Amino acid sequence: MAETYTISNEALDRLFQAMAQDGRRILAPVDADGRIELQLVARPADVAQGYLQTILSAKETVFPKVERLLSYELEPSKVDLKDATPQALPTVLFGIRPCEASAFAALDAVFNWDTRDAFFNARWQNLAVIGMACTQSDAACFCTSVGGAPDSTKGSDILLKPLADASGYQAEVLTDKGRAIQALVPECFLSSEPSPFSPAVVESAFDQPALTAKLPGLFDNELWVDQSLRCIGCGACAFVCPTCVCFDIQEEADAKKGERLRCWDSCGFSMFTLHASGHNPREKQSQRWRQRVYHKFSYYPQRYGMLGCVGCGKCTRACPVDMNLKEHLKDAAEVQA
Amino acid sequence: MNERFEPKITAFVCNWCTYAGADLTGTSRIKYASNVRIIRVPCTGRIDFMLILKAFERGSDGVIVSGCHPNDCHYTSGNYHARRRWMVFKEQLEFMGVDTDRITFSWVSAAEGAKWAELVNDVTAKIRALGPHEAFHALAGQGIN
Amino acid sequence: MADLVSQAKELLDSGAVQVIIGYAAGTNGTRRPHVARSAAQAACLVFDEGCVQNLASYLVKPEVKRFGKAAILARTATARAALQLMAERQIADGSVRILVEAGDSVAVLDSAEALEAHLALQAEGISAKDRELLERLRAMTHAERWAFWQKELARCVKCYACRNSCPMCYCERCTMDCNRPQWVPVPSHAVGNLEYHTVRAMHLAGRCVECGECGRACPVGIPVHLMTFHAEDSVRRQFGSEAGRTAKLDYALSTFKPDDKETFIR
Numbered sequence: 001m002a003e004t005y006t007i008s009n010e011a012l013d014r015l016f017q018a019m020a021q022d023g024r025r026i027l028a029p030v031d032a033d034g035r036i037e038l039q040l041v042a043r044p045a046d047v048a049q050g051y052l053q054t055i056l057s058a059k060e061t062v063f064p065k066v067e068r069l070l071s072y073e074l075e076p077s078k079v080d081l082k083d084a085t086p087q088a089l090p091t092v093l094f095g096i097r098p099c100e101a102s103a104f105a106a107l108d109a110v111f112n113w114d115t116r117d118a119f120f121n122a123r124w125q126n127l128a129v130i131g132m133a134c135t136q137s138d139a140a141c142f143c144t145s146v147g148g149a150p151d152s153t154k155g156s157d158i159l160l161k162p163l164a165d166a167s168g169y170q171a172e173v174l175t176d177k178g179r180a181i182q183a184l185v186p187e188c189f190l191s192s193e194p195s196p197f198s199p200a201v202v203e204s205a206f207d208q209p210a211l212t213a214k215l216p217g218l219f220d221n222e223l224w225v226d227q228s229l230r231c232i233g234c235g236a237c238a239f240v241c242p243t244c245v246c247f248d249i250q251e252e253a254d255a256k257k258g259e260r261l262r263c264w265d266s267c268g269f270s271m272f273t274l275h276a277s278g279h280n281p282r283e284k285q286s287q288r289w290r291q292r293v294y295h296k297f298s299y300y301p302q303r304y305g306m307l308g309c310v311g312c313g314k315c316t317r318a319c320p321v322d323m324n325l326k327e328h329l330k331d332a333a334e335v336q337a
Numbered sequence: 338m339n340e341r342f343e344p345k346i347t348a349f350v351c352n353w354c355t356y357a358g359a360d361l362t363g364t365s366r367i368k369y370a371s372n373v374r375i376i377r378v379p380c381t382g383r384i385d386f387m388l389i390l391k392a393f394e395r396g397s398d399g400v401i402v403s404g405c406h407p408n409d410c411h412y413t414s415g416n417y418h419a420r421r422r423w424m425v426f427k428e429q430l431e432f433m434g435v436d437t438d439r440i441t442f443s444w445v446s447a448a449e450g451a452k453w454a455e456l457v458n459d460v461t462a463k464i465r466a467l468g469p470h471e472a473f474h475a476l477a478g479q480g481i482n
Numbered sequence: 483m484a485d486l487v488s489q490a491k492e493l494l495d496s497g498a499v500q501v502i503i504g505y506a507a508g509t510n511g512t513r514r515p516h517v518a519r520s521a522a523q524a525a526c527l528v529f530d531e532g533c534v535q536n537l538a539s540y541l542v543k544p545e546v547k548r549f550g551k552a553a554i555l556a557r558t559a560t561a562r563a564a565l566q567l568m569a570e571r572q573i574a575d576g577s578v579r580i581l582v583e584a585g586d587s588v589a590v591l592d593s594a595e596a597l598e599a600h601l602a603l604q605a606e607g608i609s610a611k612d613r614e615l616l617e618r619l620r621a622m623t624h625a626e627r628w629a630f631w632q633k634e635l636a637r638c639v640k641c642y643a644c645r646n647s648c649p650m651c652y653c654e655r656c657t658m659d660c661n662r663p664q665w666v667p668v669p670s671h672a673v674g675n676l677e678y679h680t681v682r683a684m685h686l687a688g689r690c691v692e693c694g695e696c697g698r699a700c701p702v703g704i705p706v707h708l709m710t711f712h713a714e715d716s717v718r719r720q721f722g723s724e725a726g727r728t729a730k731l732d733y734a735l736s737t738f739k740p741d742d743k744e745t746f747i748r
Contacts (some may be wrong), residue, residue, distance in 0.1 A: 035703050037637075053700055056639070064482035065639050071541040087482060139509045229517035229545060235641035236701045250668045254395065261481060263669035264639065271659055285545050320643050321535075322514035322697035381662055386684055390677055407740060417738035421721070424744050425735065428716040432578045432619070432709070433680060435626025443748035454746060472628055478673030480636065 005123055006199045008168035009186035012044050018184040019092055024128075027061060028094040029054050038093075046096055052138060057242035057314060058096050059107060060122040065239070068121070068169070069249070071259040088122035092181070094130045099312035101131040101155030104241035109304040110245045119262075128177040131156030137200040140313030142326040145206055150199035157181065159202070162198040170195050174274070203274045205326050206333040210305070215298040217337050227328050228289035230321045235266030237315035237323065241306050243296070246272075267291050289323075293332065343399040346373045348457075349388055351381045351416075354405035354446045361450030369395040369454035370461035380404065382415025386426040390438060393473045398441045399464035401456070413471040416444070435474065438471060439462065484583040484668030486555045487527045489590065493553045494524055499579055500550030503540045505533040519704060524533030529555055534694040538649035543574050553579040553590075556709050558604045562726030563595040563649040568689055569731040572652055591693075594729035601727055608692050608711055616715075632672065635679060636703040640670035644696035644706045645682060650689045654696065657681060678708055687713035688734040692724035 005017065019026055020042065030039040030049040038061075039055050041047055068084040104124070111120035134150035143149060153159045157178035159167040169190060173182050182189050238244040242248065248265040251258060268289070273282045282288045300308035309325075316324045350356045356377045362369065378384060381404030392400050403424065410416040423442050431437050441460050445453050506516035506526045513532040517540060520523040528686055536559045540546045554560065564580055567573045567624035580591040582600055593599050608616075619627055642658070645651045658666050658678060690710040697707030708732045718724050721734040721742075 033703070037702075066480055066671045066674075067482045125719070144698075225545075226523070230515040230540070232539065232643070232646040232699075232700070234643040234646040235639075236643045236699075239639045240701060245605045248668060250667075251665070252664075252667060259481075261669050261671075269642075270654075316509055318701035320647050320695075320701075322508035322512060324509045327509075387677070387681065390680065394673055394677070403599060415737060417740065417742070418735070420742055420747065421735055421738050423747070424720050424742070425713065425716050426684060427637045427746065428720075429680060429683055429687070429709075429713055432627065432712045433631050433676065434622075434626070436624055441748065442746060461658065472625075476672040476676065477675075478671075480675070481669070 003173050005171045005182075006163070006168060006175065006192040006195070007171045007188055007190070009044065009166075010040045011185070011190075012168065012328035014296045015185050015188050016041075016043050018188075019181065021182055022090075024090040024092050025189060026092045026094055027058075029096070030275070041094070052134075052136060053097055053100070053312060053314065053317075055314070055318065056098050056240055057103065057312070058093050059103065059242050059244075061091055061093060061127055062104070062120050063107060063111075063245065063247075065264050067119060067262045069260045069262055071257070072253075074255065081315040084119075086119040090126045091123075092128045093131045095160075096129065097134055097312065098150060098152040098154065098156065098312040099148055101129050101159075102148055102152060102230075103310045103312070104129070104155050104307050106243035106300070106304075106306060106310070107245055109230075109300075109306060113304075116242045128157045128181055130158045130160060130178075130181070133159060133161040134200040135162060135198065137202045138313065138317075140316035140326065141200075141202050141311065142205050142313065142329075143311035144197040144202045145205045145326070145329070146208055146307050146309055147152065150202055151197065161195075161199075163195060164258055170197065174181075182257045202311075206330045211329060211333040212297050212301055212307075214333070214337060217293060219294075219331065219337065221259060221335060221337070224287040224290040224293075224330060225334050226228060226277065227331070231285050231289055231323055232321060233268050233270055233285050233288065234320065235264070235268060236318045236320065237251075237292070237325075238266035238268060239264050240314040240318040242312060242314070243310060252316075257273070267295070293328070297329070328337075342465060344372050344461060344467060345396055346399040346401060346457075346460060346464060346470070347392040347397040348373050348375045348379075348403065349378060349384050349392075349422045350375055350401070350445075351404035351411075352379050353411035354444075355403040355407065355453065357447035358445045358449045362453045363439065363445065363450075365450045367454045369449060371456045372464075373462045375458050380412050380415035381419035382410075382412065384419060384422075386422060389426070393435075393439075393470060394476070396474065398467070398470045399441070400445065401441050401460055403443045403453075403456070405443045406446055409446065417468035429468055434472075436467070436470075436472070439467060457476050483530060484586055485640055486529045486581045486583070486586045487524075487720040489588045490527065490553045490555060491521070491524050493579055493590075494518070495521060495678055498551070499553040501546060501552045501554055502554075503537050503546065504555040504568055505529060505537075522596055527555075533557070534548065534559075536560050536563055536566060536647075536649060536691075536695040536696065539647060539652070539695075540653040541567060541578060542649065551577060551579070553581060553651060556580045558601070558606045559691060559695070560606075561591070561601055563693060565594060565601060565651060565729065566689060566726040567652075568594045568597070569631070569729060570689075570733075571731075574728070593642050598727070598729050608653065609692070612708065612711065613707075615705065619708065628648050631676075632703045635675040636672070637704055638670050638675040638679070639702065640668070640674065640678065641701060643699040643701060647695045647699035648686070649689070649693075649695075652684075657685070679706060683713040684710040686710045688721075688723060689725045690714040690715040 073080040111117040296308035508514035694707040723732040
């Protein structure tokens, strides 16, 4: 049950201090030479102003780009094996957008599917999300086409909406984690009626349920070839994506010691599905591109009852050749089957 | 008693000239610093610049790369190719901020047993003065969560 | 601006080429590569000041090559890359129609010779901004440079956008993909990132056409192009050869002169 409060800028500053005193590190979007990146911050003044989104997603906090799983030392007649303990520091993600906040559910679906991933869970349990509703959007955004919204509360423990007079924020406290943060400085949260908020306008671009229903029949359609002709097969889209979860496991060892690392992987890479036999079921970029769309809009709904895409548009902005996902999905929704 | 820093130095040497030269150093009973670990390759032309990076990655404080003098390569031109490669690689490493004083390139022939000893002693002293290759050693484990 | 688009469409309509590699309007006012294999698909082609990306990598992409002969809208960078690809035997001389601006009109270059002649008249080098950045870096101490690159490379996620956007990185099995042994670590930790970028710069020394596409492609804003620019400059200064200027391959690292001069070999 959500309760609405007002938190002034000064009160927010006090909240930051209280969270730090409570042993939590705060990660927020920061202006780093013109790029918006998630970094450690001390006070609200350190947070970027007027930003749309970070380049990389917040998934780094629960699924880092490189992570140690185990390490070992080799001696003549024994192996000294140590499981790695994930460094799951209590963390507050401040100022991420509703699209990204809602993406954690898609990661959770995979990391807790049958095996419970200890590394993801340790980090996830120690993470709280203070989301920030959007007052602006750009041509790459399409949250409203995939069941999201610029002011959606999904995935946030506390959702902030900037007040029109810039004196602070409306705060909705949504979960137990959110209430625990509120309890640090309850006087900073003034009970109030919901105040008017103008969310960013994000026009719906395509009928997603219709597209999802249509996809099985489009598998052999030529459109995947044309859409992917400019794709260069890099991993930029998968790596910036808040829901993409594919990973590689690499062993780095010498004669005396070694470690096993998990790192990000991408279905766009040419060798992603290369078999040891030499056969590659997805040897053409069009097959890999098709896989990307189907995984997010067909297989995820089948398997997990949710979409594998939150419409944040990060992939579009990061892509060196502007593979605009919203455009491609719209075209797929409109193509003659 | 002070523990003196003993540098680890990897030497990539060609089989026909420098390796034979190092052998001569030994048979001539010339003493030289024991900090060097020699890795023999058929020719300096075979030395991929990755080998030098890997030596630093695996803990070397200094690297020696040595082969036949120009015009004396057992395979005629391997060392000419190697020379060009080093001319570019050295500049690239400098650009990346690696301390290239830690890498020594040389021509040591099969007859130059004394030169090999002098080279190794000089390099060992130089690397000892530079200290452990902290910059590179600090990379290990960095960027891993 | 010369009307390259109309010329390209004519070539497609006449059947002289089966595919046009050009540009189209992209998201948020940008321009992006566009591959058109029909008149309908060619309708959205544009060519203006925003069209700066190097398109030559599409000339060696199997998915594009399979359609047949290509016409490509080429800025100087694309033309230099195309010539280098011809010199490296990745494109057959005469198999591509390269459309360039010749004053206010369009020139259609269809041979390595023609490309060479055209490029001899183009003075474009790297941008003033990049030249200034390079000079600033070279003026630093090696410790300052190390700190600079370690800070930049810490952001690298090994997406390979830099490699894949480069026309010269056309190897079907890149050295990064070799896993017996795994020469270059796959994970994007400090060692993996340093080694990957150093290896790539070395593989491009003498082959880089200085288009800066790799730097543009990087999603996290690392100036990776400076590394390959430096390697290319190193080869140009020391051996006098330059990528993408001659039809005959003049690759510094596969040739030598007995009297190559250096100052550091004992």
